[in-house]
Amino acid sequence: MHKSPFLEKTKTLPTDAAKEIHSTAISHRFETEELRRLAPKVVEQLAASGLFRMGLPKFLGGWEDDPVEVLKAYEELSSSEAAIGWSVWNNHLACTFGRYLDEESMREIYKDTSHVYANSARPEGVAEIVEGGYNVSGRWTLVSGCEISDWFVLRCLVTGEGLPSTLGPGAKLKLFFIPKEAIEIIDTWHVGGLKGTGSHDVKVENHFVKEAYAVDFDSPVAIDNAYSRLPIGCLNSAGCAAIALGILKAATDDLVKICLERVTPGKNPDLRDRDRIQSVVAKSITTLNALRGQLHKSVAGIWEESKKGNTYTDIQLADVWSASYEAGTNAKAMVSEIYAAAGTVSLYTENKIERAHRDIFAVLQHGIIQPHWMNQAGMAYLGLKPNGAMFRI
Structure with missing residues (x-):
């Protein structure tokens, strides 16, 4: 059996694996930007960590446990470098599609633990x-x-x-x-x-x-477990939202760091002394905690149903879709507010705020987190039948 870092939950959680990559991601962030792909050292460490394989069954090195832990890993990775969180999230979907293969084909395609x-x-x-x-x-x-x-x-x-x-x-x-x-x-x-x-x-x-x-999405699922029964559509949306939350955390942490570093003697007020900065920092921290809490709660509800083998209600699915959209869009708005409040500091690429502002607008262009899904969720809440192609998949 493949010895994945995730085989023993008490040994290594996806979040712990993500935290171990943080310093590598930071030290290679400009290389990743220049190459327009993940730096080789980052790819190597991600492959060794098992994070690229979280969507697979456990016997192939996957996580096969609480999906909220996967969201936490996306957020942690994205707080260091959004491109990393995005790449791991994309790998998860490619691995999730493997649930529809027969077991022999699954073993063949996913046999090499170094593969991306x-x-x-x-x-x-x-x-x-x-x-x-x-x-x-x-x-x-x-x-x-x-x-x-x-x-x-x-x-x-x-x-x-x-x-x-x-x-x-x-x-x-x-x-x-x-x-x-x-x-x-x-x-x-x-x-x-x-x-x-x-x-x-x-x-x-x-x-x-x-x-x-x-x-296709009607193909039989070869390996039946609680994780492979999770709905692909809304969980993919939740993953995208978690990336946005990670970017918001990066921007917030960077603003606080800059404020603490730029303390000067004299009568002139520093950045941290400005009312607007103080208000934005407090709002950002509160917003992040609230959005994260709602997103995790909605996904935890789906997970409990999956463990029991129950069919999800449209309301339960709507909870995930709507929490995902709200998390993503509010995180984007908050990053923009941070960018504006920080002034000229936001212009410099040495600061995470500059990158966060670019990245979060790119994240929110994805079709899985567009206003259409709020309409679908609203239909469910109003007793109508959502008709989005991916709503129940």
């Missing part, structure tokens, strides 16, 4: 049905971590055998597991926020994928 995984749930490719599997071609945008990844999970429109050849009613979509050898990376990631995630476009041309490596 990437994914795109956008149906930007086409998979033509052929004998024994599919012929896959396409170009996918925003594939985070593509340069450091060994396997890719890419979504395609399935064509052939009378199926529609375009997206729309009756279209059939599947996820395809594809090794890095079949992937062409196209250098498109020239951005400000989340620069270190390396979210370039990727291209595949006429690559054969066998039937066993093609799954």
